[in-house]
Each structure stands twice: as structure tokens, then as C-alpha cells.
Amino acid sequence: MTSVTPPRPVLDPAAFTALRLEERQDRLLARLDRPAVKNAIDQTMVDELHAVCAHLERTPKILVLAGTPADPQRGTKGVFASGADISQLRERRRDDALAGINSSAFERIASLPMPVIAALDGHALGGGAELAYAADFRLGTPQLRMGNPETGLGIIAAAGAMWRLAELVGEPTAKEILLAGRILTGEDCLRIGLITELVEPAELLPAADALADRIAAQDPLAVRLSKQVFHAPREAHPMIDTLAQGMLFDSDAKFDRMQAFLDRKQAR
Template identity: 30%
Template structure:
């Protein structure tokens, strides 16, 4: 598939995806959602150990494409919401961690896209918010659910009910952003984290992600049992043998993802 609305660059085992609709502030329409789905479900191989997702110019994603939504019927809008939700679930469940490098506006669908990522690093210029109530609609790409799970129900209700936009520092304070960096340092710092993750045992990292994602929706008794199952699964890998041998021999481990 030839991408018109994003670029995907592979640096060794790290993928860098940049959304490229700058004139629309990278707003999410059906075309860009289709390309996002393809790049995560078809284009990226199991060899990828970390993904960096960012936006071009001054926006991460400024929201869903309002012009495209304007003529939607309720039935069409439900299809649009479910399409976005399923694509964001594909990103959320991707085998490797996904880091959102939030370089600017992350509003509406943009905030929801960032929430579907494992980690959010923000530029000092970043803005976050779920302003859908200003348009007479509600978040439709998972925002009511992921924002609540990320920052807690009280703060999520405040942001969603008021439609207020917050800056990067406030996003960091409430746990929506993991860290805040100067604009010129955002991508170098993001790549530094991506390289750190990519150097670890990829199967173990993937199992950790699976344990967190699935265990969060279980009661604690079932979740820790599930963790034990995945712990045992990690012991069946060559990477586990390599990691322990490297530790004992006081050398750097060479993980190959097997």
C-alpha cells in the first residue's frame, strides 16, 4: 500500500511513523485511519521492537476531520466510531511498545490516539483535550474509557464534561504525559527511550505489554494468575537463557527475539 497521509521509516528495529496532513493539522479522516490500520496490521513485521508515532509540523493530531463528519448520519457516525476504535485497538495491542511523541495539538481523536499508545512524551508546546462536547458530540474513539483508566474518573470527567484543553505540564502532572521535553529535544529523547526498549528482550517486553493490557481488565486474582502464565511462557524462550547467562557472566545480553 502506498501511503498518502503518513510516512514510515525503519531504523534497525524501530519504526518511526509520522502523520502527514499538515494543512488539516493531521486530522483523522477515513483515509488516514485506513493507512494507520494498514501500517500496524500489515506493514510492520514482528522484527520491530518499538514504534514511535508523531505528527508533522505543529500538530500531533488536532482531532477527527470535522468536515468529513458534518454530513454523517447517526448510522454512518457509528461505523466511523467503531472503525476508529478497532484501529486504535490494533495499535494498543501491537506486539511492541508504541511511544507517542506528542509534538503539538493532541485534541479529540488525537488525544484518543495518544491514549492508545503505551507511552506519551510531550513537547512543551503540546496541548491535550477532549473538546467534543463543544460540537454537541462525545469522544468516539475510546476517549471516555482510556482517559478514565489513565488519569482516573474524576479528572477524566472534568476534561470531557468541560471540553477544556490543558498544556503539557498539566498533562504530565495528572499522568496523561510521561514526560515533557523542549520541542527540539522531543524526538531525540523519544528515540533514546525507543532504543532503550529495543535493546531489551523483545519477547519479554511483548509479554509485559500483554500482561498489563489484559490484566487491567481482570480482577486482581485472575490478573496475577495470568501474570504467572506469562512468566512461565517467558521461561520457554532462548532470550531468557541468554539474559540469565549474560547476567552471570557479567556481559551485555544479545537478545534475538526467540
């Protein structure tokens, strides 16, 4: 009797209002979609990001995060996210801060099984920048403006920037961004390694897809374990590396891929 693999669950795009979703077999594109307020991150968007994470935790796929593209006909500029929704942020008090509303969502995104790619155009400020910092890869455009102006609003960048940014760009530059409000251009981001590729806006999503294609061509389990081992604390190494390798050495994909490599080599 032949077993039938059940179809993998997919998200219903109609159930989302702050995100626009496009799902494929190996990836999910989630566009921040509140263009009237420059994609300011509100509670609805946070809730929908949690829903996306819950889906990708059950059905691991590459996540591509993007914003609203530029529309030359209407004369509108592209934007990733201008930050947290200030109208909501202003009303929050101590208990709201202690709940870690944005930081919990961004940490969940950073911990997803498969890699996360942030495609950045226009403003990626405050919470928008912190969302991008949580990604594994960041691509940008010359129009990108990234930074954390929170101290100018009487608060700190508490959704990951205080520790992720130093890991990404080093302490001196991180302090210039976090303490002095420096806003980086796309060229700045490329120069300091905060983004890995600088492309024109029309090429941003194709570049993200090309990167996703390269990831998808790898063995999914090897990618998942590589991400987990990479982010493990130093004291977990080399034990965690050895354990992960032990799992992979017995996987069917390891034998199939290595045999295919040998076959190609012999055929030359």
C-alpha cells in the same frame, strides 16, 4: 547446509499519503502528514493506520507516532493532530458511528504486540488526543495542547477517551476534560501523568528514540508478554502471569541473558 533467514518485510513509504514512514530494524516512525489541515484524521489516514497495524502485527516492532514538526524558518508550529476531519465528520450518520471508524483503528494500535510511543507537539485534540491515549507512552512539549472538545460540537469522544482517560488520569480530571472541555497544557499533562516526559520540540523525537532504545534493549518476547499480561483483565491474574512466565522460563533468551548477567557479575 546453512539456512538463510529471509529479509523481514518493510512498508513502502511511497504507498502512503497521509502518513510519512521511516522504518528501521526494531522500530517504525509514523508521522501524521496532513499539515494543511493540522493533521486532521480523515478516512485515508485511518486506512493507512490500519495498514501500519497489519504490518506490525506480522512483523512486531516498536511504533513511534508523531506529527508535523515546527519549522522556525517558515514560522509554522508543530502539530500532532487537531482531531477528526470535521468536513467528513459532519456528514457521517448513525451507521458510520456504529462502525467505529476511528475507535477500531485506535484499539488496533493499542493492541499491537510491541509498545507504542506517542511524541506530541502542538495540538492533540479530539481524535488526535484519543490516538495518543491509545499509546503505551506519551512524550510532550511545553507547546502541547491536549483535550477533548467534542461536546462543544454536539458529539462525544467515542474513540476511546470515555474509558481510557479515566484509567490514565482518574475520574475527576477525566470528567473535567470530557464534560467541561478543559484543554491541558504540556505542563498540565506532565503533572497529572498523562505524559511521562516534557522536552523542547527539537528534542522530542530524540527523546522518543531514547525510550525506544531502552525498550529495544529488553528481550522482545518478554516485552510482548509483559504488555499482554499488563492489559489482561483482573480476573485473568495470577494465572496469565504464571503461564507467561512458564513460556519465558524455557526461552533461549532467558538463559543467555541470565548467563550474561552472571558473567558480568563474576568479572567485577
